[in-house]
Amino acid sequence: MADPAVLKQLRETLNSLETGAFRRRPSLPFGIEGLDARLAHGGLRLDALHEVAGAGEDMADDCAATLFMAGIAARAWGPILWVVRRRDLFAPGLSQAGIDPKRLLYAEAQDDAELLAVMEEGLRHRGLGAVIGEVKRADMTATRRLQLAAEGGRTIALLQRRHARAGSDPLSPPSAAVTRWRIAPAPSAPLPVEGVGRARWRLDLVRQKGGDSFTIEVEACDETGRCALPADVADRTATAGRANRRAA
Amino acid sequence: MWPIERLRRAEPTVAPPEAGAAVTVHRNGGWRPGARWARETASQLVPIREGAGTALVTSIRNGNRIEIAATCPRARAIGLTPGMALSMARAQVRGLDIRPADPEGDMAALHGLAIACARYISPIIAIEGADTLFLETTGVDHLFGGEAAMARRLARRLARFGYTAHIAIADTPGAAWALTRHGAVALCPPGAQAEALAPLPIEALRIEPAHAELLHRLGIDRIGQLAAIPRAPLVRRFGAGLAKRLLQALGDLPEPLDPVLPQAPIAVAQRFAEPIATPEAIAHWLGALVPQLAAALEAEGLGASRVELVAARIDGVPQRIRIGLARPSRDPAHLLRLLTRRIEHVEPGYGIDALTLHVRRAEPLGPEPFVERLDEEAAPDLAPLVDTLATRIGLDRMWRTRPVESDVPERAVARAPVLDPPARTSQRLKAGDVRQLDRNAPLPPWHPLWPKPARLLARPERVDHVMAELPDHAPRRFTWRGRAHRIVRADGPERIHGEWWKRDAERDSIRDYFRVEDEEGRRYWLFRRGDGERAVTGDLSWYLHGVFG
Numbered sequence A: 001m002a003d004p005a006v007l008k009q010l011r012e013t014l015n016s017l018e019t020g021a022f023r024r025r026p027s028l029p030f031g032i033e034g035l036d037a038r039l040a041h042g043g044l045r046l047d048a049l050h051e052v053a054g055a056g057e058d059m060a061d062d063c064a065a066t067l068f069m070a071g072i073a074a075r076a077w078g079p080i081l082w083v084v085r086r087r088d089l090f091a092p093g094l095s096q097a098g099i100d101p102k103r104l105l106y107a108e109a110q111d112d113a114e115l116l117a118v119m120e121e122g123l124r125h126r127g128l129g130a131v132i133g134e135v136k137r138a139d140m141t142a143t144r145r146l147q148l149a150a151e152g153g154r155t156i157a158l159l160q161r162r163h164a165r166a167g168s169d170p171l172s173p174p175s176a177a178v179t180r181w182r183i184a185p186a187p188s189a190p191l192p193v194e195g196v197g198r199a200r201w202r203l204d205l206v207r208q209k210g211g212d213s214f215t216i217e218v219e220a221c222d223e224t225g226r227c228a229l230p231a232d233v234a235d236r237t238a239t240a241g242r243a244n245r246r247a248a
Numbered sequence B: 001m002w003p004i005e006r007l008r009r010a011e012p013t014v015a016p017p018e019a020g021a022a023v024t025v026h027r028n029g030g031w032r033p034g035a036r037w038a039r040e041t042a043s044q045l046v047p048i049r050e051g052a053g054t055a056l057v058t059s060i061r062n063g064n065r066i067e068i069a070a071t072c073p074r075a076r077a078i079g080l081t082p083g084m085a086l087s088m089a090r091a092q093v094r095g096l097d098i099r100p101a102d103p104e105g106d107m108a109a110l111h112g113l114a115i116a117c118a119r120y121i122s123p124i125i126a127i128e129g130a131d132t133l134f135l136e137t138t139g140v141d142h143l144f145g146g147e148a149a150m151a152r153r154l155a156r157r158l159a160r161f162g163y164t165a166h167i168a169i170a171d172t173p174g175a176a177w178a179l180t181r182h183g184a185v186a187l188c189p190p191g192a193q194a195e196a197l198a199p200l201p202i203e204a205l206r207i208e209p210a211h212a213e214l215l216h217r218l219g220i221d222r223i224g225q226l227a228a229i230p231r232a233p234l235v236r237r238f239g240a241g242l243a244k245r246l247l248q249a250l251g252d253l254p255e256p257l258d259p260v261l262p263q264a265p266i267a268v269a270q271r272f273a274e275p276i277a278t279p280e281a282i283a284h285w286l287g288a289l290v291p292q293l294a295a296a297l298e299a300e301g302l303g304a305s306r307v308e309l310v311a312a313r314i315d316g317v318p319q320r321i322r323i324g325l326a327r328p329s330r331d332p333a334h335l336l337r338l339l340t341r342r343i344e345h346v347e348p349g350y351g352i353d354a355l356t357l358h359v360r361r362a363e364p365l366g367p368e369p370f371v372e373r374l375d376e377e378a379a380p381d382l383a384p385l386v387d388t389l390a391t392r393i394g395l396d397r398m399w400r401t402r403p404v405e406s407d408v409p410e411r412a413v414a415r416a417p418v419l420d421p422p423a424r425t426s427q428r429l430k431a432g433d434v435r436q437l438d439r440n441a442p443l444p445p446w447h448p449l450w451p452k453p454a455r456l457l458a459r460p461e462r463v464d465h466v467m468a469e470l471p472d473h474a475p476r477r478f479t480w481r482g483r484a485h486r487i488v489r490a491d492g493p494e495r496i497h498g499e500w501w502k503r504d505a506e507r508d509s510i511r512d513y514f515r516v517e518d519e520e521g522r523r524y525w526l527f528r529r530g531d532g533e534r535a536v537t538g539d540l541s542w543y544l545h546g547v548f549g
Helices: A004-019 A059-075 A089-093 A112-125 A141-151 A240-247 B002-010 B072-079 B085-094 B103-120 B145-160 B173-182 B191-195 B209-217 B224-227 B232-238 B240-250 B279-300 B331-341 B383-393
Strands: A047-052 A080-084 A106-110 A132-137 A156-161 A180-184 A201-206 A214-219 B039-043 B056-062 B063-069 B097-100 B124-127 B132-135 B165-171 B267-274 B302-313 B319-329 B352-364 B398-403 B413-416 B457-464 B466-467 B476-481 B485-495 B510-518 B521-531 B541-545
Touching: A047 A059, A047 A141, A059 A089, A059 A132, A059 A156, A059 A180, A059 A201, A059 B457, A059 B541, A080 A112, A089 B398, A106 B383, A112 A132, A112 A141, A112 A156, A112 B383, A141 A156, B002 B056, B002 B103, B056 B072, B056 B085, B063 B072, B063 B085, B085 B302, B103 B124, B103 B132, B103 B145, B124 B267, B132 B173, B145 B165, B165 B173, B173 B191, B173 B232, B173 B240, B173 B302, B191 B224, B191 B240, B191 B510, B224 B240, B232 B240, B279 B302, B279 B331, B279 B352, B302 B331, B319 B331, B319 B352, B476 B521, B476 B541, B485 B521
Parallel strands: A047 A156, A047 A180, A080 A106, A080 A132, A132 A156, B056 B097
Antiparallel strands: A106 B398, A180 A201, A201 A214, B039 B132, B039 B165, B056 B063, B124 B132, B267 B352, B302 B319, B302 B352, B398 B413, B457 B541, B466 B476, B476 B485, B485 B510, B510 B521, B521 B541
């Protein structure tokens, strides 16, 4: 029996058995078919924890992860709480990833434990669209707490894992996050003239719940927080808009 | 005198009070047996520090004319009087110190003084006119050792604050008023106000100036003469007001006061027969107390912004929990959540035998509209979240950012309070304003197309081994934090001048910013000090200021 409606219902039942509640979970698609189709929920689940790490220890990798999270938060609804350890976020740069400064609240935590607690408060408040934190160490218990706090709401939790020691992989310890991403900057889109084109990232989905891992190269967030597929990767001709931007 | 002395007091370098205190007390057989009225008025006396400073007057606009509102004793000695044209005073006295009069401020300060007196002397106190306080002192004088001692103490205390007071104690407010202003008697024996008032001029009765003038014309100058006249013709001639004032002063008619009530602090308390010591018990009783506090706040129309829980320990060491609210609130659930979160800071010791909740600061809190427009979703209220986080990490570690009009990157952003983001919507335009035709969206706070880094280093970091062609080529390679980068692509320069219109030191300084990408795709924001042509603009050293994603 190949009735798609029945199959869909069975899939939802199975899904609810796995995670506890039977209902449709809201998700936030990237708007890129090649990416959304490979994600379990057709996008990032809004009521869940997602982990992002830079591929290397260089600050540029860290910033790529920052902007990746900023773009996701910008496309979410409502105010954003960003829990930081250092005061080095640059609001004009974040606004170019789509975050209106009026939407963004900053909180500074003194250590990782406090940061995780503040994130949990933000998730339980239910009035925020996104809660972002940057942390060096978070064990299974801490991430499970965040995941439980996020469930049932509409607040997406984004946790940036920093490199704790030289040479260590921040995504190697186990975690309750639904998706775990590794971001590396890639050479920017080539321009016919001298200059730096639109930034590109290599997204590495290391692990996702209910899906497979994959690697994809995308163009970085634009001023609305949307990523895009590079024209040569997408195996299609450039759209009119992109051709214009190249010519410009 | 009151405005002048208040002004002196408000000055940063307070001069010693220039007038001594005069205390007059009088009493009479009042409309209420044993009622005693002390009256205190800021009044004129000989200046203590003769010759110090210049004459001080306050000016007020009266119709078309600017005139003197109040004068200091020194000015009065020169011949300046209230009501005189200011231009005339200026012509007479050189170097006259003129301040604008502030009647509302004077009244507010008098109100504050009344509250202080209500706490110090007697709870019933009323303000009369612009410079007089009536104190109901029945039954309080023995606390100060008698009426005379009470008046002396009050005058001394006021003099310490820089105020000159005339004090009279009498059985009726009218008699006390008359004696402070026109009499020399400070203390009027009970029931003797008729004798005390008899030699005083009729103006001492607080009657209308027209009536006073007519009485003078009729040959009646003293209150004693007026009291001897039969009442009925007096009422027919002058109306009821004059006779009423006379009878009130003599104590034959009541004169009710409208007392100034000091605001009582809001607090709720719970005492225990058996001391409690467990967090669960404290939480239980907080759950009972906080709704009471919320009800008390609601009755006053207030919202608490600072609340303190005092747990009285049996060994006499009070334990305190202070919470602050970002926005005034009287939501019991929210207050309770904030308080219970900090119960762990209470050390019960041998037990707690009373819990008290004090409102330390409160602000008016009325009904507020939920949404201004029916078709848009209400913005979520962040105040509870901010309060919760502020109790955990402190309000000074939470902020928003606010754009600042500056091209220097580190000055383009300022911190703003976390609640109430400043609305960038400009003020409402008038009906015929041509700017209403502008259909463009409001400008973004920062330039949307010049790429800015995601993270900005707090201090630009020096980079080494930079190879770049002068004057305006991007570097080919550089070394930052011990790591060499070979640059493949670059954009720039974006030249930023120092803000010479604000800072003299930046008159010539220039930074040339470059956005560079190395062979692995990492993008950095470098700048060079100086334009590469003139040495005064900078020393051509290279710095890394930010990192792009």
